[in-house]
Amino acid sequence: MMDRVIICGYFNFPRGGAAANYVQAIAKVFLALDKKVIVISNRNSDVKLEGNEYQGIKVEDVHLREDKFGHYLDFNFLIGKYYKKILTKYSIDSCDFIIAYSRDPFILNSVLKIGKKVGAKTGVCLVEWFEKKDYNRWFSNIGYWKSQIAFYKTNFKFDYIFPISTYIEDYYMNRNCRTFRLPCLVDTEEFEYNEKLIDDKKIFIFPGNGKMKDALEETIQAFSMLNDEEALRLEFHICGVGKFAKQVIEEHNLENSSAGKIIIHDWMPYEELVDLYQKAHFMILARDISRMTLANFPSKIPETLSYGIIPICSRVGDYTKLYLKDGENSLIMDGCDVNTILLAIRRALAMTKQEIIEYSNRCRITAETKFDYRKWVRPLENFFE
Template sequence: MSNILYIGWFGLPETAAGIRVFQIAKLLRESGNNVAFLCLSQPGLKENQEVQYDGFKYIRKRQFESRVKNGVNIFCGVYDLKVIKEIIEIEKPDTVIVYNDKERLTSQIISFCHKRGISVGADVTEWYEISRSRKWNRIVANNVDYRIRKMDKDLDYILSISPYFTAYYKSIGCKNVIEIPPIMDCIETAINPTVRRVRHVVYAGSPAQKDLILPFLDAVAKRNEKQVDIIADIVGVSNEQVMALMRISDPEQKGIIAYGRIPHEKCIEIVKMADFSVLIRENLRYAKAGFSTKLSESLSLGVPVLCNSVGGADEIIQDGQNGIKVEGSDTNTIIAAIDRIISLSDGEIDDLKRSALNTGKHLFDGSAYVAVLNDAVNGLI
């Protein structure tokens, strides 16, 4: 059993990052380990606030009003490093897990911890595309790229979110690489049977620079020009945002229903009622290295996925079995995939749903990772 300090820019399990570390912490707790979180920056937790959530301690230690200090911290993490050292001295962990270090602090954390007999691991989920990053994001992207290429090889163990990361780290000589995809609490026991109606395809998330949502919306609108044959349920994007993005006045007339930001529980219910979820991404490194929580959540709920091929997590989608593959990422190829969905019978969609759920149960049930994760943090590998 170990005392573990999880460090990173996350907070309570309300965002993808917060959910990721919370799920892993629960698996570690199942093996008798104690886990505390050091949240370096997260809205909703006040500075120096310590809260308990589901038996875990969350320590919130920094918030700068000064733009100068924030800028300096992004460049070199000087203020975060000071806080990290202070909390390590107070908490006295046996091992530290650093979540997606974005300030090149890994080497300094390793040095500080190893002198005190503390092992250091990393939870790695993102490898940003430098060419697509802007302003401060470009600095972060460069920091992360440098860390992955130059620093992570000195870690005692690595929790990798994807096959892409696992293959990369092993290629540079890292031995203790444990692949843990997004773990889901919402794995269903049975599918939601399909009843003949207008088909629903759901998108749930925040597109930002990752997801290509406009080609999908355009495809739905064009397919529904004469009559509404398919409904796009859009969660995380407001109706006003859809109107501005598509330059139309009434998205619902085109079969597009935007829910905006809603509680996660309500989002789950909308996804469960869909026939498919959708994930369209560019064929770039960020899509290969990451692992979409939207994809794992959809499969865990028994909802097949409509996606394009980029060589990342989408490789678990087998066309015609647990989802449908789009030939490209443009409007016309998405329309062709939508036509396939519309042509499916209720029974054929139910077969896809059963296969999707089986994939979810096989890959995203945390019980499969408890032992290997415990071995990693306790130095047993």
């Protein structure tokens, strides 16, 4: 039986984005199983640790060289040696369980070599499945080729695979891999939950981060088509992708439209984002159907559900297939074109205060019963047994 769980990757831990939050929730599942958890990652300097721990998770910082050329070499070609060195320091043995959260074959192979050498079990978290079209200049893109090697070759060497979606799970299950599907999880008790206050304005949010999978350009255009009376009844906050949002508004000459009144946040401390979540009524997530969106599970779904925020989202992936139901805890769109998004916004604006409260409370219940990490402790324990 495992004594320690070591999670390796480069995801700006803690609170540095969706990847860091995903790992944090998984770590809490193992902590609930009375395991000691160590996260080996670059550290988010904006978050203060207690000693070298965050919420009971030991954090081991990965320091790459800081000069531009040295960092490029380390990040793209030499990063595996950093993980090998740290893992060796911890005297890994057969009672340890090493998990990689990475698409980098150098990191993955470091985990595999250490694990194989001492007889420790290994696992890999798979949260993306990209195609050539998802990369600029894919032929010369190092990230593309490393992800292909990882997905189609290296991942099969792990003892366990933790896919984020049924789409990825099916691929590996059909090739006789031992899989346990882990969507994005949350801690619904970490922050206080209050029933939504409904005043004259309804607050819409778009929390973005990382590789853009969402039809944000079409979403901004849809908001620009609202009439003045409609625009006065809402606020639309865009978080994390301010530069892209500003470019869209400028390119489409939307400065004098309703889109010009959008509130754009370039970057927000997590505590400020939580304050916005506690006020917000709707989260809008428009996506096309592709391998990338079918394979992914956006962390913004369970995260915003836990604050009682109603998702307005396109029908794609596990979240609309398994967890959300139109007219109960969400407003589902079929497609992501401008007119479809506009109709969904107007549908939200037409909801009564009582309807918003009822939907919001059902969102919170969905988060508590489907995505709280505590609900996944026993299933994961059963999987290992």
